Amino acid sequence: MSNLRKIKSFIRGVFFELECITWDIVYIIRNYDILNEASKNENIDTVLVSSLCFFEKNKWQVVSQSSLWKRFEKKTNVIICGSYISYRIFFKDKKYIVSLESGYNAPKIKFSRKHSKVIMFISDSHSKKWLNKYIKKNSITDILTPYKKTLQGLGFANVLSDERVHSFPWCVDNNIITPFKPINRNTGVLGFGQIGLKTGVYDQREWSINSGLLKSFDYAGSGNQAYKGDDYYSWLRGFDASVVAMSTKDIYNYTVAKYFEVPSQGVLLIAFPSVDLEEFGFRDGVNCLFVNRDNFFERIRHYENNPDLYLDVRSKGIMLIKENHSVEKRLDDLTNIILTLN
Numbered sequence: 001m002s003n004l005r006k007i008k009s010f011i012r013g014v015f016f017e018l019e020c021i022t023w024d025i026v027y028i029i030r031n032y033d034i035l036n037e038a039s040k041n042e043n044i045d046t047v048l049v050s051s052l053c054f055f056e057k058n059k060w061q062v063v064s065q066s067s068l069w070k071r072f073e074k075k076t077n078v079i080i081c082g083s084y085i086s087y088r089i090f091f092k093d094k095k096y097i098v099s100l101e102s103g104y105n106a107p108k109i110k111f112s113r114k115h116s117k118v119i120m121f122i123s124d125s126h127s128k129k130w131l132n133k134y135i136k137k138n139s140i141t142d143i144l145t146p147y148k149k150t151l152q153g154l155g156f157a158n159v160l161s162d163e164r165v166h167s168f169p170w171c172v173d174n175n176i177i178t179p180f181k182p183i184n185r186n187t188g189v190l191g192f193g194q195i196g197l198k199t200g201v202y203d204q205r206e207w208s209i210n211s212g213l214l215k216s217f218d219y220a221g222s223g224n225q226a227y228k229g230d231d232y233y234s235w236l237r238g239f240d241a242s243v244v245a246m247s248t249k250d251i252y253n254y255t256v257a258k259y260f261e262v263p264s265q266g267v268l269l270i271a272f273p274s275v276d277l278e279e280f281g282f283r284d285g286v287n288c289l290f291v292n293r294d295n296f297f298e299r300i301r302h303y304e305n306n307p308d309l310y311l312d313v314r315s316k317g318i319m320l321i322k323e324n325h326s327v328e329k330r331l332d333d334l335t336n337i338i339l340t341l342n
Contacts, residue, residue, distance in 0.1 A: 013103060016051070017083075020107040023052040024082030028089070038079045039090035046338065047091045048073050049099035049106045052082040059105065062123075062257045063232055067173040068327045069100070072334065083107045096338050102134065111139045117338060119144060121168070125254060128156035135159050142337065144168035147254040149275050154251060166337055169280050170257040171330040172264040176233050177322050182240070182266040182314035184307040189270065189300055190242035192217040193258065201252045204245040204272050207293065213300050214243055233265060241268035241303060241310075243291070250275055260325050263288060263317030268303065268310050281324050287316040 028035060038044045050069070053059075058066045073080050079094075081087050087109050091097075097118040100106035104124065111118045118141050122128070125147040134140065136159055143157055148167040151157050157165050191214030195206050209216040236242070242262045247253045255274040259282070263269045269288035271277060284290035289310070291299050303310055323329070 016103065017107055019053055020051050020083040021085060024086050024107075027052055027082050028086055035079070035086065035090045039093075044077055044079050045095040046075075046078045047087070047094045047097050048078055048080045049087070049097060049109060050080060050082070051100075051105050051107060052080070054100075054105040055080070058229075062170055063229055063261075064171055064173040064176065064257075064327055067175075068171060068330055071327065071331060072098075084109045087111075098334070098338070102138075108134075108138075110137065113139050115139070115141075117141045119337065121145070122151060122157075123147075125150040125154065125156070126251075128154070131156045132159045142166060144334070144337070146170050146257075150251055150254045167276070167279075168330070168333065169255060169325060170260050171325045171327050172260055172321050174322075174326045174328050176230070177264045177326060178237060178266045178318060180266060182268075182311050182318075184311070185240055186307070187238065187240045188215045189213060189304070190215050190217070190236075190239040190267070191245075192242070193244075201249065202245075202247050203249075204247050204253070208243050208245045208272065208296065211296065213297065215239075233261070236261060236267060237265035239267050240307065240314075241270055243270045243272075243300075245272035246274055255280060260321055263314070264321040264325075266314050266318055268314045269317055270300070270303070281320050285313065287313060287320045289313065 048069070055069070060066045072078060079091070081091050084107060092112050093114060095116045097111055097115050099109070099118070099120045101121055101123055102108045118139050120140050120142075121144045122131070123146060125145065128151070135157070140160075141164065143151070143160060143165045145151050145165065145167070146169050148165055152162070152165060191209045193202070193205050195202065195209055200206070208214065244256075244258045244262055246256065253274050255277055259269065259271060259274065259277060269282070270291055271282065271288050272292065273290050282288050289299060289303070
């Protein structure tokens with residue numbers, strides 16, 4: 001079975017790379033003069049590497065990633081690259097490379113050592129046994145990841161020094177962060193996310209959803225996408241409070257996008273804390289509510305009986321996302337990483 005999975009993975013990888021090349025060739029034919037001029041323009045010093053199919057069709061599982069990377073691509077000093085073909089013809093001498101996740105939403109490219117920086121974004125913190133070898137072989141200098149602790153804890157980036165692995169948490173589009181002051185509508189407490197996995201890795205989420213206290217939905221960013229884009233946020237902001245939970249195992253207890261999306265809509269975040277939630281500015285009783293299995297029922301009941309006591313917490317949750325975890329803030333973070341580190 002393991003060999004069969006490897007074969008399927010290999011075939012998917014081949015088809016993905018062929019798709020990247022096909023889209024890239026069309027891109028070159030349609031835009032040859034523009035690309036040729038960009039290759040000579042020293043003011044265009046940064047190349048964004050992405051599958052053009054993925055990029056144009058908005059295939060991101062995390063809604064605001066589309067806004068983040070499309071706004072980055074529109075910066076005056078940035079040009080997009082769809083495969084090793086346009087890279088070799090036009091971009092191999094550019095100063096900075098920023099690649100989305102190779103093999104998932106970006107092609108695999110053997111980058112030149114001439115670049116000042118080659119930065120790769122990694123979102124999936126598991127099944128990365130290939131990563132250390134890929135870093136060495138392809139001159140990767142820096143990694144961006146929303147799951148730094150997990151990635152390093154699993155040893156998948158240990159060929160880079162700690163300062164070269166940058167924590168790059170999920171974010172929310174500035175235009176989507178709610179401008180409204182929270183009010184109570186007695187909607188109950190939401191619980192959502194993929195459950196029922198045979199591996200049992202998200203046992204904390206499973207436990208909370210099975211508690212009987214939540215309005216529960218088996219909706220996920222990957223396995224069961226009931227809502228996409230703005231529809232997801234419209235659905236989410238229809239609730240006053242939501243539980244977000246992951247796992248009792250540290251390697252699966254990472255800070256998924258829900259931890260940011262929930263408070264961005266003025267919804268009270270009731271969180272089973274992830275491994276780095278506090279590092280991202282989340283404070284129990286200030287801008288969210290921390291729970292564990294021992295106090296879960298008590299804290300949920302207290303909220304349900306006293307919702308007005310939590311209106312200020314919800315307002316401060318909105319401010320946390322607006323000030324620290326917006327797309328605009330993350331664009332600034334990315335610019336600083338590119339320009340300030342040698």
